[in-house]
Amino acid sequence: MAEKQSFQDVLNYAIDREREAYAFYDDLAQKVDNEKLRKALEEFALDEYQHRIHLEAVRDGQVAMKPEFVGSLKIAELLKDIPLTDVKTYADLLRLAMNKEKAAYRLYAALAHHADDFDTRALFAQLAQEEAKHKLRLEIEYDLETF
Numbered sequence: 001m002a003e004k005q006s007f008q009d010v011l012n013y014a015i016d017r018e019r020e021a022y023a024f025y026d027d028l029a030q031k032v033d034n035e036k037l038r039k040a041l042e043e044f045a046l047d048e049y050q051h052r053i054h055l056e057a058v059r060d061g062q063v064a065m066k067p068e069f070v071g072s073l074k075i076a077e078l079l080k081d082i083p084l085t086d087v088k089t090y091a092d093l094l095r096l097a098m099n100k101e102k103a104a105y106r107l108y109a110a111l112a113h114h115a116d117d118f119d120t121r122a123l124f125a126q127l128a129q130e131e132a133k134h135k136l137r138l139e140i141e142y143d144l145e146t147f
Contacts, residue, residue, distance in 0.1 A: 011059040018052035101135035
């Protein structure tokens with residue numbers, strides 16, 4: 001993302017990332033035979049779709065983003081990334097998704113760190129927190145699935 005982006009540009013960038021995440025999960029859901037994995041992928045795609053709709057509402061001035069602290073179980077930080085080709089179980093899928101959310105969080109946090117103005121910095125920080133919420137939800141699910 002180029003420097004000196006407007007608030008709208010930042011939101012459009014985030015919306016595009018949500019579209020990409022939706023397409024990733026939706027396309028993958030069409031390719032798996034395992035019913036549990038397919039349903040999970042469809043839910044992940046729906047989450048990304050809903051996040052995109054929320055961001056579009058923020059962009060269009062219909063709602064405001066509210067800053068909040070989001071914790072972490074640190075599971076994604078402890079597990080190595082798993083390539084898509086190695087996803088065989090629901091736990092593997094959760095691991096893949098956790099790491100995608102962790103990467104999105106890190107991207108937005110880095111963009112917040114390098115933003116020039118307060119509004120852009122705050123927006124990227126809030127987008128990072130949204131991704132942290134997704135990661136936490138997946139970490140909880142992973143914990144329940146594997147322990």
